[in-house]
Amino acid sequence: MTTSIVRYLGELRTSSMHMQSGTEIITDAPIDNHGKGEAFSPTDMVANSLATCMITIMAIKARDMDLELKGTTAEVTKVMAAEPRRISEIHIHFEMNLTDDKKVKTTLEKTAMTCPVHFSLHPDIKKVITFNWK
Template structure:
């Protein structure tokens, strides 16, 4: 069984469907590469996948240790290289609860940095990951 199927919708837009759930994702070429920038670009999805993978792995570890990560969030920023056009760097900034102990913080940060997406990306793509601890805003 396939993971996903996709079709080109024209005008530099694609529609991908997750086989198991039927969930659809639309991608659009970015403004700086002939697109309209009206949806995630494929490289935006790679960047978001890194952050969500890290958050998922932290969630698995948190459940194992009875830690509540509800409200944790991240921002992600990608930096593109021109020649050849590719992702050069992905910055992920996590906002974490202040109540975590030093041991719990180390455990979660290590889990994040060893998520499958982080380990699958080309080593030439720099991953800058930061964790800020404080009050979480809903």
């Protein structure tokens, strides 16, 4: 089954339609690469995908532990390198509003590192992941 259909809209912008849900995502080239920067860039989406994947995997594990991650946030910073232009680093800072239990913290942090996007990214991309437990 097709996952998505991507259409080039002109002016360095794309529309991606998720076939199962009909959800649309717009991407724009970033300002530093000839674009308008009016939407996520494709490389922004890669960095953001890592954070959303990690939260999703932690939420599945938390649910199995009868815990709720609602309200958890992740601040994502993407660092680009030149020649070739590529993502060199992804920094993700999680704000976890859940528990003081060390075992739960350790379990969820280890679980986050097993998300499929994390395993799919090239090992040369530095991943700086931090958790702040409240």
